[in-house]
Amino acid sequence: MSSNRINTHFTAEQREEAKATLAALAASLPFLIDLSPEERAAMPRFGDKSRGFISKALDIAENNPDILPRSFSLDEFRADVEIIENLYAIRNGIDTLLGRVNDTWFAAGSEAYAAALLIYQYAKIHNVASGALEGSLDDLGRRFARKVNKSAPAA
Template sequence: MSYQNITGSLSAQDIQEIKTALQKVQQKLPFLVTLSTEERRKLVKMGDKSLAFVSNSVTAAQSNREILPATFDVEELVRDYQLATALTELLISMQQLTEQVDDTLMAVGSEVMTSSLTVYDYVKTASKKTPGLKTVAEQLGERFKAIGRSKSTKTPVS
């Protein structure tokens, strides 16, 4: 892995400021929609491979308005294209941030889980000789009970 150990913290104020900044981002995007699975399925999709097609169609529409029906709104096509381009740029930035937050969470989660497993091992060992630790060891051991049961309750395949 490319990191050694994550040392960082977020104060309650930091978290609130980040949430406020995210709310400001949402306020700047009042036109965002939430689509149902069915709505998503029915839509014609524009992916990366379609970008040149869409760009060329916008240029063709702007240059050849006379071949389009009078009801076709070329300006709306241009606005939609510009919005799609801007949202794509924002999405890439947001995905990069999301990936970094996700990777950092996974790494720091691994660190804290590894350390917790070490603590559990020491508590289990010490609980045999140190009064009062048996309950703590049992409490910590609850995390692994379902794992042990699922292995022992499986019936052999004939």
């Protein structure tokens, strides 16, 4: 194998501790919601660049409440802005952690896949002499089987 960037053991205790920590984090944020893809698509787009716009709009609304219709709830708007600002640091921390989890998962998977390919090659070489690994090689070989396009006419 060319490189071994992941050289550790992730114990069952560490996994359970991480799962418990995630559950505690979720429990500490009971107001979090899930949006369906349709709900998300129907909403105005929002991202980091919109935060400044929202803050300035809040300043205008707070300094000029007379421009707002009576049906507009400045308190609800203020509460939404507060949630945005309070979740910002948590969101960035989770994004950073998720990036590291994804990179570690990918690197470990890549290393394991490279090792598995070597084992597959060694098993094929060994099988030529003995034939003892035929069933196992068939199982491993399914990873590389190509799917036949049934809609294409036969040649």
